[in-house]
Amino acid sequence: MNVIDTSRPPERAAAKVADFKPSLLLSENHHLCPGCGEPVAIRLILEVIQELNLTQNNVCILGHGCYGSFIMQMDVDSTLCLHGRGPAVATGMKRMRPDVAIWTLQGDGDMASEGLAEIMHTAARGENITCFMLNNGVFGDTGGQMTAASVVGQRTKNTIEGRDAAYHGNPIKVAEILANMDGTAYVARGSVHNAASINATRKLIRKAFLRPMHGHGLALMEILTMCPTGWFVPPGQGAEYMMESLGKVYGLGELKDVASETETVNP
Amino acid sequence: MSKMRLLDGSEAIAEAAIMAGMKFYAGYPIAPATELLEYFAAKLPTAGGVCINADTEIEAVNMALGAAQVGARAATGSCGQGLALKQEAIAEAALNETPLVVFNMARNQQDYFQATRGGGWGDYHTVTLAPKDLHEAVEHTHLAFHIADKYRVPVIFMGDNLIARTQMGTSLPVPELDPLPPKDWALDGKMGGTGKSRWIWTFGGGKAGNPGLGPDGYWRQIAEKFEHIARQEMRHEQGFCEDAETVVVAFGSGGKYVEYVVRELREEGYKVGYFRPITLWPFPGPALEAATRNARNIFVFELNAGQMIQDVMLSVEGRHRIKSIGGVSFDDSGLNIGPMMDARIIRERILAQLNGEPIRQLPISGMGAYL
Ligand SMILES: Cc1ncc(C[n+]2csc(CCOP(=O)(O)OP(=O)(O)O)c2C)c(N)n1
Ligand code: SF4
């Protein structure tokens, strides 16, 4: 058992939990809004990469959305590709560098709207990559318009009275679709609305990296993230609003896992 | 030297690409680029590469971008219709400095604007190589990958139906090209956590703490690079221009036909010459200007309603009588090039222009098998 050595001063000065940053973040400053869930999700992903010893063996492909600015914050070999095309770019990369962990960072607009064809075909091919969809149910970056993932009733800039299924169509549940496809190894949905969900999501992210690395196929990891700005609610109410809207439609947990628990250890 | 083989253009290009070290190809079937995809599907895996039958042209070109960004020689291919879908990604490759080869097995010559003007956003150009036959196609395949790597740019290889589908004897020679710098910019995934991680990004943003030039500075740098390429990479071929009163300008297979007709007319005493741009961008304007210094007429033969003629006009600045002797020419023969790609007709058109006679319109091919 580890015992804290009190005979010497600690190597590091005591820090507030909030000051801690994974070493793969180059800066604690980011340009996202107060109350945004995306930095929390990205931080979790970077922590898991570190945990799995993948820091010097991974490439990130970012899509177009607020998270895209993290190309500057992450100390990771990265490209910011065309809107929606991440899984295709990742395919070319993975086929040429099968030993490198290749992951995409996309939003619901990037994946469910612009890039639905790419994610579905990439899943069907069973590419051994990890795809993250940060789902806030809006195009956050362009100011909060309806995406394919906006839920029925959701107010957005172009569904002011709420998304009307008869007029605007129904939401597309990418995770549910992919879970039913051959070629996916792991499909899960997490959230970052409170401490418990953050802890749970971190465990799911771990598996989402491990399954493709073990050659089981594509992993889709959806994470519900708060977008108070795009939802027109005060930052402090984002978490609650999210679970009342998106949370009612997008159930949390694992939707598919082809591998056994024993494979959650490092390769 | 390896022995001579009788190959069609598609197979020769596929072999040359593999010899050039291409490791990744993604395509989507469309005539006359389909054979290229089929050859790569058959041959690339045994050469240690990957060929993916992509689900759209958009996916194909983005896959090739990814493969190139991690350091592999990569290509995609189609004809004009498919290239239309790839434009966004070709512009992206130009702006984020990804070396990429795009085979355009064009159906005829109506894609000149598409190749040289591009349809993506931003200040960019695409180096475009237009071989006249299979032999040059083999050389240009090597050259396309070389130029792409040398400058980190997309290069369009503009073949055509005739090149793709006619056979010639070739030993698949490998041209001698300068050594290239190492791809130390490639995203191999190894720099994470070192503080020196790499980025490939159209907006030139860099990383926190080392934020790069930003879009304004980065795009100026890209624009300067294209100016530099324009000076370095102009290529052309010309014949009998020194004393020519009339110079006929044509590219690709059309250039080969024109060369044949000009030689014929020369033997008959006509003071004609030919000029063939090999790079459509950069267009060899200064060379054309020099080659036509003593000429009165410039005739432009191209199988379209008049596209390259704009570059000709820009190059010689109105000193000549510039006339189009080409036109739209398409048929359903399987070669698609239509009735105009014919030495007798080219000859007839040159002579009509010289004598100030009207150019005979060719009968319209009609829908034929398309119906
Ligand atoms: C081809 C193209 N179309 C549109 C855009 C504009 N655009 C930039 S970000 C974005 C929204 C992305 O939404 P999402 O992926 O959900 O990310 P979020 O901002 O919500 O995190 C859009 C539509 C673009 N960059 N490229
Ligand atoms: S608009 Fe939404 S997703 Fe974008 S930074 Fe603000 S809160 Fe986050």
Ligand SMILES: [Mg+2]
């Ligand atoms: Mg979104």
